[in-house]
Amino acid sequence: xxxxxxxxxxxxxxxxxxxxxxxxxxxxxxxxxxxxxxxxxxxxxxxxxxxxxxxxxxxxxxxxxxxxxxxxxxxxxxxxxxxxxxxxxxxxxxxxxxxxxxxxxxxxxxxxxxxxxxxxxxxxxxxxxxxxxxxxxxxxxxxxxxxxxxxxxxxxxxxxxxxxxxxxxxxxxxxxxxxxxxxxxxxxxxxxxxxxxxxxxxxxxxxxxxxxxxxxxxxxxxxxxxxxxxxxxxxxxxxxxxxxxxxxxxxxxxxxxxxxxxxxxxxxxxxxxxxxx
Amino acid sequence: xxxxxxxxxxxxxxxxxxxxxxxxxxxxxxxxxxxxxxxxxxxxxxxxxxxxxxxxxxxxxxxxxxxxxxxxxxxxxxxxxxxxxxxxxxxxxxxxxxxxxxxxxxxxxxxxxxxxxxxxxxxxxxxxxxxxxxxxxxxxxxxxxxxxxxxxxxxxxxxxxxxxxxxxxxxxxxxxxxxxxxxxxxxxxxxxxxxxxxxxxxxxxxxxxxxxxxxxxxxxxxxxxxxxxxxxxxxxxxxxxxxxxxxxxxxxxxxxxxxxxxxxxxxxxxxxxxxxxxxxxxxxxxxxxxxxxxxxxxxxxxxxxxxxxxxxxxxxxxxxxxxxxxxxxxxxxxxxxxxxxxxxxxxxxxxxxxxxxxxxxxxxxxxxxxxxxxxxxxxxxxxxxxxxxxxxxxxxxxxxxxxxxxxxxxxxxxxxxxxxxxxxxxxxxxxxxxxxxxxxxxxx
Numbered sequence: 001x002x003x004x005x006x007x008x009x010x011x012x013x014x015x016x017x018x019x020x021x022x023x024x025x026x027x028x029x030x031x032x033x034x035x036x037x038x039x040x041x042x043x044x045x046x047x048x049x050x051x052x053x054x055x056x057x058x059x060x061x062x063x064x065x066x067x068x069x070x071x072x073x074x075x076x077x078x079x080x081x082x083x084x085x086x087x088x089x090x091x092x093x094x095x096x097x098x099x100x101x102x103x104x105x106x107x108x109x110x111x112x113x114x115x116x117x118x119x120x121x122x123x124x125x126x127x128x129x130x131x132x133x134x135x136x137x138x139x140x141x142x143x144x145x146x147x148x149x150x151x152x153x154x155x156x157x158x159x160x161x162x163x164x165x166x167x168x169x170x171x172x173x174x175x176x177x178x179x180x181x182x183x184x185x186x187x188x189x190x191x192x193x194x195x196x197x198x199x200x201x202x203x204x205x206x207x208x209x210x211x212x213x214x215x216x217x218x219x220x221x222x223x224x225x226x227x228x229x230x231x232x233x234x235x236x237x238x239x240x241x242x243x244x245x246x247x248x249x250x251x252x253x254x255x256x257x258x259x260x261x262x263x264x265x266x267x268x269x270x271x272x273x274x275x276x277x
Numbered sequence: 278x279x280x281x282x283x284x285x286x287x288x289x290x291x292x293x294x295x296x297x298x299x300x301x302x303x304x305x306x307x308x309x310x311x312x313x314x315x316x317x318x319x320x321x322x323x324x325x326x327x328x329x330x331x332x333x334x335x336x337x338x339x340x341x342x343x344x345x346x347x348x349x350x351x352x353x354x355x356x357x358x359x360x361x362x363x364x365x366x367x368x369x370x371x372x373x374x375x376x377x378x379x380x381x382x383x384x385x386x387x388x389x390x391x392x393x394x395x396x397x398x399x400x401x402x403x404x405x406x407x408x409x410x411x412x413x414x415x416x417x418x419x420x421x422x423x424x425x426x427x428x429x430x431x432x433x434x435x436x437x438x439x440x441x442x443x444x445x446x447x448x449x450x451x452x453x454x455x456x457x458x459x460x461x462x463x464x465x466x467x468x469x470x471x472x473x474x475x476x477x478x479x480x481x482x483x484x485x486x487x488x489x490x491x492x493x494x495x496x497x498x499x500x501x502x503x504x505x506x507x508x509x510x511x512x513x514x515x516x517x518x519x520x521x522x523x524x525x526x527x528x529x530x531x532x533x534x535x536x537x538x539x540x541x542x543x544x545x546x547x548x549x550x551x552x553x554x555x556x557x558x559x560x561x562x563x564x565x566x567x568x569x570x571x572x573x574x575x576x577x578x579x580x581x582x583x584x585x586x587x588x589x590x591x592x593x594x595x596x597x598x599x600x601x602x603x604x605x606x607x608x609x610x611x612x613x614x615x616x617x618x619x620x621x622x623x624x625x626x627x628x629x630x631x632x633x634x635x636x637x638x639x640x641x642x643x644x645x646x647x648x649x650x651x652x653x654x655x656x657x658x659x660x661x662x663x664x665x666x667x668x669x670x671x672x673x674x675x676x677x678x679x680x681x682x683x684x685x686x687x688x689x690x691x692x693x694x695x696x697x698x699x700x701x702x703x704x705x706x707x708x709x710x711x712x713x714x715x716x717x718x719x720x721x
Contacts, residue, residue, distance in 0.1 A: 097339075102658075102659075104658055104659040105659075106659065118658055127507065127508065130417045130418070131417070131418050131419060131420065131506070131507075132415055132418055133410060133414065133415055133418040133420040133421040133424070134406070134409040134410060134413050134414070134415060135413050135414075135415045136409075151406070151409060151413070152402070152403065152406075153401050153402065153403045153404075153406045153407060153409060153410075154332065154401050154402015154403045155397075155400070155401055155402075155420055156342045156343060156402070157418065157419070157420050157503065159339075159342050160342075160343065160503070160504070160507045160509065160512075161506075161507045161508075163508045163509075163657060164657065164658060165656065165657045165658050168339050169337075169339055169342055169402065170402075171331070171332070171333035171337075171338070172331065172333045173331075194331050194333070194402075195331050195332060195401075195402030195403045196402055196403065197402075259508055
């Protein structure tokens with residue numbers, strides 16, 4: 001199975017990758033709506049362009065669909081060490097109480113404990129985006145969801161709407177951020193502001209510069225993969241896999257699929273077999 | 278100024294009764310007002326502290342991120358619905374016994390809404406950005422619908438209070454002096470009671486009464502949507518719209534009853550506010566109580582019988598575990614006892630009905646807490662339970678708001694007549710079976 005941009009647009013990115021897990025009509029509509037339509041109409045109207053796009057020049061329109069990020073968690077490898085949390089907090093200058101990625105210890109059907117890291121699931125039908133009254137949280141062209149810290153009014157409606165419990169409120173001032181790290185770009189959420197909602201930003205600031213997300217970097221087990229739906233490639237920083245095959249072979253699933261959030265984070269549970277890598 | 282059907286002295290007695298709260302309040306009432314003022318000032322101080330220190334001074338946390346401010350918002354705006362609806366429905370159905378209570382009903386609607394409408398802002402992490410509701414609204418958001426609905430409702434409620442007030446101000450103008458006289462003259466807008474003015478007033482009042490019903494239903498429905506349009510167990514429920522609407526009327530009618538009983542008693546308005554009016558209101562209240570109890574029952578039954586795990590987890594938390602004392606206290610004191618107090622002839626006195634309505638007010642506040650908080654304490658992922666009990670800042674602000682509503686109502690009727698003079702006179706039949714009016718020194 002090979003993928004190119006046109007095939008993806010025709011069949012819907014997620015559904016063609018997961019072989020029926022997604023809903024083709026919806027994901028296609030969603031894809032067009034969240035990227036092309038949103039970006040283009042905003043550009044045409046000249047309204048809020050700088051908030052929709054990372055850069056406010058028209059050149060960046062061409063980059064809209066260059067990457068569509070996704071993440072895969074190989075739960076067979078996760079040992080619950082929580083290093084991903086620490087790496088994330090260090091990267092984003094977060095207090096210890098703010099976990100943009102959480103690691104839950106859950107029980108499977110056989111009563112076995114397993115660890116499940118949960119970060120923003122990159123829903124393409126995101127409940128949080130829909131309920132924000134002031135458009136502070138929004139889809140980025142490359143499939144992420146961010147909170148504009150300068151716009152968020154702190155009503156916490158998005159926290160109520162998120163089924164994955166991944167949003168955290170900035171109750172206090174965040175740790176001091178060195179001046180050279182502080183970002184003025186609303187999509188690069190460093191530093192956080194007191195009184196707003198924070199969440200995993202998929203380390204878009206790293207991905208766009210060709211680096212890995214902080215959680216992946218700090219995972220010594222290689223359980224965290226970042227992928228690109230457009231090029232059908234994923235990597236955990238050590239090895240590179242064909243994303244669609246990796247998901248299919250691992251019987252990948254999406255968290256709370258039944259809610260129709262069309263998330264872009266995949267989990268691989270495994271069936272107790274020996275791993276050949 | 279022409280007031281139909283009644284003799285001059287009788288009319289003057291009515292005007293005097295309507296202006297009774299404007300007389301010197303006496304030591305007890307002054308003390309009460311000062312205490313209320315101190316509570317309000319403390320609440321304002323607490324809010325200033327929260328503004329300066331951030332919303333982290335509350336007991337809210339990442340699990341229970343909505344707490345008592347959200348309860349205040351839902352409960353206080355709910356209180357206002359009773360006044361608006363009582364006034365509107367009784368006018369539209371031509372219920373003659375409404376005469377003495379519509380003004381108090383409209384007054385309670387106004388003050389409770391004015392205070393309740395502050396809480397959407399008080400609970401924000403960045404209240405100074407609230408203007409963004411207008412500059413970059415997201416039309417899909419239930420909170421935006423809330424904002425639109427509340428502001429519309431506030432506007433309608435202001436008119437609902439002030440339009441029927443116009444003839445009263447003209448009528449009472451000669452009975453007041455000083456700044457009140459000037460105010461009454463200006464606000465009465467040249468009312469002299471010509472047939473044309475009567476016609477316009479009647480049409481405006483009817484139009485407002487018709488308008489306020491769907492607007493109020495809308496407000497409480499979209500308030501419920503802030504909860505039910507999420508996928509959270511305990512909130513994601515189709516019954517929430519009507520559930521909130523009925524809760525609002527139930528508690529709101531209780532507020533009208535309590536205010537009426539208190540004004541009736543404190544200012545000796547027994548001759549004007551018949552016990553019948555309070556009694557009919559109480560019947561309305563217990564009918565709504567039964568309806569609310571039924572809604573509560575049917576919600577519990579559908580969730581509990583099917584037994585979907587996440588839903589029953591929330592349900593059992595409320596019914597049997599952490600919040601069971603609060604829940605059964607609500608059932609007993611917020612539903613059963615008030616209904617019995619009104620149903621039993623011997624306690625169906627103004628005092629008994631006042632106690633019943635006070636219990637309903639407190640019980641429904643507690644019930645709103647049970648709607649907002651327990652579902653948030655149950656995790657959506659994992660098994661870490663959230664904990665919340667309002668912090669001192671939240672309690673002070675809530676107490677300040679409650680005291681503020683009472684103080685505003687007192688202030689409102691220190692300025693404006695507490696009885697609908699024109700409406701009572703127009704209804705005429707109000708006076709037929711009244712005891713003789715005591716001589717109050719009719720000077721005209």
